[in-house]
Amino acid sequence: MKSQILFLTFICSLLATSVIAQETQSDYEIQKEFKQQYAQFEDKLETVSSPDKAEKLITSIKDFDQKFEDHSKLLNKALHPKTYEQKMKALKRSSVVTKERLTTISQQTKKLDELQTQLASYKTDMNRLNKKNDSLQEAMAKSIKSEKKLSGMLKEYRRNLEKRDDLILAFIDSMVVAYQQMDLEALQDLENIDKKSRIKSNGDALEMIHDISAENLEVLEKNANKLRLQDYMRMAEVQQQFEMMWTRLGDKIQEVYDGENAEMLAKEVERNISQWNQKLKTQTFAALHDTLSDNEVTVDEFKNSTQFYNSLSSYLNKQIKQSKENGSKANFKKFEQFQEFWNRVEMQWSSNFVDSGIIGESDMATLNARVDTWARHAKPNSNNMLVYLLGASVLLAVTLGVMLIREKKTG
Amino acid sequence: MKSTIYTYVVSVVLSVILFMGCKSSMVIEKVDYSQSIESVITPNEDGLVKDIQRGLTFNIKPLQYAETQDTSEITTKQVRYIRGQEGYYYITAPNYKNVYVMAPEKGKLQLKEKLAVSESGIEKPALNQRASHVQLLSRTSGDSWKLYPEKAKKNSSQIVKKEGN
Numbered sequence: 287m288k289s290q291i292l293f294l295t296f297i298c299s300l301l302a303t304s305v306i307a308q309e310t311q312s313d314y315e316i317q318k319e320f321k322q323q324y325a326q327f328e329d330k331l332e333t334v335s336s337p338d339k340a341e342k343l344i345t346s347i348k349d350f351d352q353k354f355e356d357h358s359k360l361l362n363k364a365l366h367p368k369t370y371e372q373k374m375k376a377l378k379r380s381s382v383v384t385k386e387r388l389t390t391i392s393q394q395t396k397k398l399d400e401l402q403t404q405l406a407s408y409k410t411d412m413n414r415l416n417k418k419n420d421s422l423q424e425a426m427a428k429s430i431k432s433e434k435k436l437s438g439m440l441k442e443y444r445r446n447l448e449k450r451d452d453l454i455l456a457f458i459d460s461m462v463v464a465y466q467q468m469d470l471e472a473l474q475d476l477e478n479i480d481k482k483s484r485i486k487s488n489g490d491a492l493e494m495i496h497d498i499s500a501e502n503l504e505v506l507e508k509n510a511n512k513l514r515l516q517d518y519m520r521m522a523e524v525q526q527q528f529e530m531m532w533t534r535l536g537d538k539i540q541e542v543y544d545g546e547n548a549e550m551l552a553k554e555v556e557r558n559i560s561q562w563n564q565k566l567k568t569q570t571f572a573a574l575h576d577t578l579s580d581n582e583v584t585v586d587e588f589k590n591s592t593q594f595y596n597s598l599s600s601y602l603n604k605q606i607k608q609s610k611e612n613g614s615k616a617n618f619k620k621f622e623q624f625q626e627f628w629n630r631v632e633m634q635w636s637s638n639f640v641d642s643g644i645i646g647e648s649d650m651a652t653l654n655a656r657v658d659t660w661a662r663h664a665k666p667n668s669n670n671m672l673v674y675l676l677g678a679s680v681l682l683a684v685t686l687g688v689m690l691i692r693e694k695k696t697g
Numbered sequence: 698m699k700s701t702i703y704t705y706v707v708s709v710v711l712s713v714i715l716f717m718g719c720k721s722s723m724v725i726e727k728v729d730y731s732q733s734i735e736s737v738i739t740p741n742e743d744g745l746v747k748d749i750q751r752g753l754t755f756n757i758k759p760l761q762y763a764e765t766q767d768t769s770e771i772t773t774k775q776v777r778y779i780r781g782q783e784g785y786y787y788i789t790a791p792n793y794k795n796v797y798v799m800a801p802e803k804g805k806l807q808l809k810e811k812l813a814v815s816e817s818g819i820e821k822p823a824l825n826q827r828a829s830h831v832q833l834l835s836r837t838s839g840d841s842w843k844l845y846p847e848k849a850k851k852n853s854s855q856i857v858k859k860e861g862n
Binding site: 315 | 733734735737777823824825826834835836838839
């Protein structure tokens, strides 16, 4: 009992002391405490590193306001020429801005983490495909005598290259999505807050872009004899997307990269892209000529878009003239063979042709019109007439024969 | 001759009186000198109290001597003062037994009143500006006094009631 009374007395004296301590704060101490706490909040807002902590800080600032608003008149004097209300408003606004900024940073970090995972996965897949292609190339070199085996391997090799291109396109999509929405200022803030080096994944991004551009150049250089026109068309699309991505986001990717060799890597990427583009064009024209030859379309040599247009244009003009003069079956066959090639160009690759600079849009339209003209004259109409006349003659002969037999019978 | 001198002297005296009457005619009434928040200053080793914000510099030695009868070294670690509505400075320091009401004069502060507040001295004093007076507060005990230029009046309650700012 005695101990309980003692305990209660202790609690009461504690409470009384705290009340006294609270009540006996002087004006000077009130304004000093306010200024100190205000400065602490400003410091915390500078260094807070997560949206959750910023939210807690907002709540603390509200409590801080409630604690001091009774002293606003005194504080107006202490804070002159600013007022208590102005100071609190500024602090609250700053806390909200900080929270929003941290939320953006947090989202950015999340996106970068996702990108890092994706990049790691792309890198693994890419390495796997590259290894497979290397071993296929080796195997192809060994089994050069067995044509059937070689053909199967070549098909697989080309399929792998296709998969690789799909992977690059997926990588480009990921990069575009991640970097387009990336706020460089937010990243800088994140770096300032966490004192971390720049996110590793971004370093990977520039290195990976560099590696892809170099590898693609290598693929073109090593495989000129194994690739077909459809491979080049797919590759042209990849190249265009890749170049577009680099033009739009290259500076940002370089800016974000933390390595000392950023500028060198970026320059090499640009050089690789340019060479990739040039090599792709040269090899595409060669493959185009091969494809035309395979379809028994004999055209003059061409190495650039003007020569290609001129060559195809003169071939068409020649064929149209021949069809007009003498629309033979042989000519029609030539037309069919050409049409088979041209239909594919029109249906599948027209945009690739135009986008990769193989041919201009208006030249493409001109060639289309010429092909249509050839189509109108290629049909061997005269031969059909003969067939119809022959048919009609046979029919007439049969009819006359039947009539003659009937006449004889009745006679 | 005597009357001429008399007339001359009277006219000179009258002129002087008239001239003096015209000289200091402008007075601004109802001036409020009250300082919102007390100044808390640490004196330097020579006892000099420099309040840069308020543009006031004085030496604490005379006040310290009045309190301790010793100025061989500066024992006053902190000086707290506030200017009242009438323009007097209320000066005290930790462990001082008195609050000194000082009237500002040309180049000096003249003691107007020495207000005795505690026989043992106040360990943590503070001065607050209030509407009609200056409040002296003991931050340790919660005791408070109403200070006027001529007197100090202790509040009856041990716990200081909240007074308006």
